[in-house]
Amino acid sequence: MISAFLDGLRRAAAAPLVVVGIWAATLATALPLALMLFLGIAGDLGPSVTSAAVAEGWDEMWWTEFRGDANAVEGTFGPWVIGFAAALFNLSNLLDGVPPQAATLPAIVWFLAWIFLAGGVIDRLARQRPIGSAAFFSACGGFVGRFVRLGLIAAVAYGVLFLWFRPWLFGDVYESLARDATVERTWAVTRFGLYVIFGAALAAADLVFDYTRVRAVVEDRRSMIGALLATLRFMRRHPAGVAGLWLLNGLLLALVYAAYALVAPGAGASGGAVWGAFAVGQLYIAARVFARLAAYASQISYFQSRLAHATYVASPEPRWPDSPSAEALGPPAT
Numbered sequence: 001m002i003s004a005f006l007d008g009l010r011r012a013a014a015a016p017l018v019v020v021g022i023w024a025a026t027l028a029t030a031l032p033l034a035l036m037l038f039l040g041i042a043g044d045l046g047p048s049v050t051s052a053a054v055a056e057g058w059d060e061m062w063w064t065e066f067r068g069d070a071n072a073v074e075g076t077f078g079p080w081v082i083g084f085a086a087a088l089f090n091l092s093n094l095l096d097g098v099p100p101q102a103a104t105l106p107a108i109v110w111f112l113a114w115i116f117l118a119g120g121v122i123d124r125l126a127r128q129r130p131i132g133s134a135a136f137f138s139a140c141g142g143f144v145g146r147f148v149r150l151g152l153i154a155a156v157a158y159g160v161l162f163l164w165f166r167p168w169l170f171g172d173v174y175e176s177l178a179r180d181a182t183v184e185r186t187w188a189v190t191r192f193g194l195y196v197i198f199g200a201a202l203a204a205a206d207l208v209f210d211y212t213r214v215r216a217v218v219e220d221r222r223s224m225i226g227a228l229l230a231t232l233r234f235m236r237r238h239p240a241g242v243a244g245l246w247l248l249n250g251l252l253l254a255l256v257y258a259a260y261a262l263v264a265p266g267a268g269a270s271g272g273a274v275w276g277a278f279a280v281g282q283l284y285i286a287a288r289v290f291a292r293l294a295a296y297a298s299q300i301s302y303f304q305s306r307l308a309h310a311t312y313v314a315s316p317e318p319r320w321p322d323s324p325s326a327e328a329l330g331p332p333a334t
């Protein structure tokens with residue numbers, strides 16, 4: 001388990017182009033809406049006295065007026081997007097089951113892009129060596145149809161969690177547990193415990209589908225239902241290793257969040273400080289990408305160590321075909 005975690009860190013560090021590529025794709029999906037938001041704010045402020053006040057820090061009065069006339073994209077702007085508050089806001093919305101806003105459109109686009117890229121990323125991490133762009137995108141295309149089918153299964157699973165399990169948990173269960181409570185602390189502790197249960201259910205679902213993708217690529221599986229059932233059997237046989245590895249990867253991600261919380265900029269930056277804040281934010285995103293790839297790599301390493309050997313991948317590495325002109329050269333001289 002620990003060796004798989006360390007091996008995952010090594011594999012992710014040995015694939016810097018993959019880390020940079022995914023970071024760039026993440027940035028590209030966010031830029032269009034960021035530009036729309038920038039133009040909306042700039043158009044609302046203009047060369048006014050209010051713009052100078054807003055540049056010095058958060059202005060609640062201006063924001064209230066701006067939000068009143070804002071469109072779907074501009075309406076997502078608020079104090080929750082500043083610094084580390086954005087990470088907490090997203091986590092809170094996830095656990096509370098808040099419907100997505102317009103700002104989550106880049107996340108949807110990124111999710112679709114990840115369905116395409118996942119096959120190449122997992123294949124590269126599993127082989128532990130550079131495979132070239134042709135082989136990488138060949139693996140992406142080879143698995144995208146399978147991962148679309150897996151995505152439909154995942155959509156059903158997450159739909160059950162958000163549309164049935166969560167309402168039942170925070171409705172019937174919460175009312176049953178807190179009905180006779182007489183102090184607010186009991187209600188808070190009960191609700192926190194239910195958040196932990198719901199978060200654990202989401203994490204378990206995410207873990208199952210992560211290992212299913214790993215099995216699909218490493219074993220070159222065609223049936224996603226078969227890969228899913230095989231994953232459940234694998235997790236049943238190795239519960240301690242799977243759970244322990246998940247905790248180690250969760251700790252790594254928590255360290256990334258903690259580091260960002262310490263250095264995340266607040267409101268009121270101007271000039272060079274704005275670019276510094278942007279750089280800090282991008283380093284945070286890159287660190288999250290690395291942590292995510294390290295988690296995948298550690299899962300691949302753990303699965304391969306229980307299956308065959310450290311670089312086992314069932315499918316042959318895709319090769320770019322030779323030019324037809326090579327046939328004119330004839331057989332090699334003997």
